[in-house]
Amino acid sequence: MKRVYMDHAATTPVDKKVLEEMLPFFTEKYGNPSSLHSFGREAHDVLEKARENVAKLINADKEEIFFTSGGTESDNIAIKGTIYRMKEGITGYKGPHIITSAIEHPAVMETCKHLEKQGFKVKYLSVDKYGIVNADELKNSISKGTFLISVMHANNEIGTIQNIDEIGKIAKEHNVVFHSDTVQSIGKILVDVKKTKIDLLSMSSHKIYGPKGVGALYIKKGVKLQPIVHGGGHEKNLRSGTENISGIAGFGKACELAKTRLNKDAEHLTNLRDKLIKSVLNIIEETYLNGHPTRRLPNNAHFRFTAIEGESLILSLDEKGVAASTGSACSSKKLLPSHVLMAIGLNEVEAHGSLRLTLGRENTDEDVRYVIDVLPGIVENLRKMSPLWGKKLEIEKWKREMK
């Protein structure tokens, strides 16, 4: 059976060149970079080479890149690391200590909720129907006690891209640390820490054709964080634990490739995405696009279908070999409606009728045609079984008869 993977926001295949870069560090150059001998030095060299490549992707300096086990850990270090360090000065102010948005990834959201339980105050900014944060609400929320603004660059479910240049400017004006989760945006759209006024930025390897289990945190020179994992003092005391050398080597290569291919990839993905969106909206009645029509990731198409249950849709597509998602992979096994879709104003039924197709480098025109071929039949079948759709048809019939 044909297998079409269209869930690149969940994870991506490792690029063959990335795997090639990793292989020597398993069985040949297997040293611990903390060791003084030649095996250790080999490992240390690749660590620094990778750091350079990761830095280049976001136009940072090498010394500003700290390796972690992935995007979630990066988000946790950024937020807790800032807040725990500021703790002493934090009491006695009425305003929020952290300002974030209502549509953040669980790695940011749950970290903020945990901090709320510890007594810190968090403001969750609302978003408009496209998922865009309101800059005025942000400005009005900042108080003397605000130490951190954390707003993601591109949303992992609906693909909406925030104006982080503007948010960074506001943060700077108020002397507040600005963190952005760019896990979904790096390698797909330009991220430039010299251009955007950003202090902390989370990255993940496995969303950009690198291996799982590795990521990085960009920390602007001069910004100080308290570590959340203590030990041997690796990564300049920020993140202890023997470095995942093969993973880091792969992540570095993935960043190098992503930088080289950025424009080519973006063009390819935008082209496929637009075909997909246009066809699905045209062919299948009562279908809507979630997220912003233009300010969206080049690889993200997020639909909702009236009277359809998203999970059934995923399973039916899976039977046809198409890998898709209802939203975030990180929440897909929970039965709660997506907090992102609720935040853009959908009701629970609408939120449950969603489908996320996220394209990747290896997807072709043929893949898109295949999805456009199979999807309408699946939607039709599911609607036939849907009591909601039955009711809708009845009401329409009744309306016609009443005329």
Added chain:
Amino acid sequence: MKRVYMDHAATTPVDKKVLEEMLPFFTEKYGNPSSLHSFGREAHDVLEKARENVAKLINADKEEIFFTSGGTESDNIAIKGTIYRMKEGITGYKGPHIITSAIEHPAVMETCKHLEKQGFKVKYLSVDKYGIVNADELKNSISKGTFLISVMHANNEIGTIQNIDEIGKIAKEHNVVFHSDTVQSIGKILVDVKKTKIDLLSMSSHKIYGPKGVGALYIKKGVKLQPIVHGGGHEKNLRSGTENISGIAGFGKACELAKTRLNKDAEHLTNLRDKLIKSVLNIIEETYLNGHPTRRLPNNAHFRFTAIEGESLILSLDEKGVAASTGSACSSKKLLPSHVLMAIGLNEVEAHGSLRLTLGRENTDEDVRYVIDVLPGIVENLRKMSPLWGKKLEIEKWKREMK
């Protein structure tokens, strides 16, 4: 040039069978285990298979194994997770909240020091000249406010093996949670959580011929911890972040191999170790063994040489192709004397004159002979340049003349 790797306590090469197990999960079966489609299910299946294999190595149940990014993170979750959960009940008692030993790995040591800064009380148990914790001191240290005992199984520097059966029994009698860092012992000596009364146990993959960047925490059924990283709720909410599937697959295979080979490996290593220790002590004058003569890891030989600086020794050995260490790789770039060697009663000069040779599966009789061949000459050369050695010779000459 011949290259002999004798730093297996720092890290090990990945076994070829382990790498084979990992490879499909980079470029073919690259799904995110949280995804509902077939790519996700493939990833989820290997995750659970690996969990089973890790559990078997320590005779645990599958449900008691939680994957992490490595030993350091496991130690941090075990200790902070226990203490932060118990926090409410923790004030008002005079005794220590945590009891640990003076010779723990930095992952435990630095975590405890961090908790001390936060106001928790920590007791560091002394050890005898071999590095063994005194059970009576442990018993006498436990108070009503003690919530955690953390004592490592085998020491990463001198290889001394603690009696964790006895420590576990004491912990149980006093109803205190018992954590042990078994990073150095699993796969080398038997660890059985059904036999030892243990609640939490840290493991690392890259010390047992698995990849770097992955480890696990055993949590006995019923023991509850607070997570230190929040997010999508992976690993039953204990450790959020997309699972490092290829790494976990490799770790599982490494555990399977370690279990099968345990006795064979231990015999091979003990044999080589004993040859190495006997020859070095015989051939090189003023040389001593650090750690316990018999209760030590089968692969650990830890020497000190009068009037030698350990780092020079490592660099000279490296020039001859031998990879060795002064002690922990995690501290090897710091200039402080090892806290472990100070705790067993060495002075700073003695502590700086140490050499750790840790053997591995792939080491041969020939490797050991090579080290025995090159080491005496290196020691002699370094002593020729050593002012301490010169002084010693002078004093001896003077003593002879005085007779």
